[in-house]
Amino acid sequence: MKLSLAFSLWLVAVLGQQFPECTRDVAATDDCADVIDANACYNQFRFQNNQTLSCINGKDNNERALKACKCCSCVGKVMCDWVTKQRFQC
Template identity: 75%
Template sequence: MKLSSTFTLLWVGIALGQQVPECSRELAATDDCADVINANACYNQFRFRDNQTLSCIGGTDNNARAKKACKCCGCVGKVMCDWVTQQRFQC
């Protein structure tokens, strides 16, 4: 019983740690989020598959693009946030 409780607490902690920020007007107005939001046509082309989607986002390298995707996925929508979670980026 104790092991089950420990596992549940660990799972909840992990799930809460992966929450994405809400998209506020201030966040959406940043250059980082503009790079993520403006790539919608590219996302539609790749249908959120693999790292091709990451290449849609402006940035110096994949780490920079991943940080932007984590920070701003809420400004694109649930499908983007789900993709970020599936990719297991270090947000």
């Protein structure tokens, strides 16, 4: 019973992470521009390591992670999957 409950809570946490839709207004923000403009850098690291976060302009990793959470859908599913895998607090 405890294992089933723990698995259910984990599944809700993983599947429950929703990212904002990339609308024209969202994509036009400076935060999202920092995320979108880094496409060449993402391609270099192929979302394989923690250096992907360094591709995003920001004063520190917390700011970069928040931008990635907010704007990953403007880059694509691979970016949102990477954000989820990194377990950022979005």
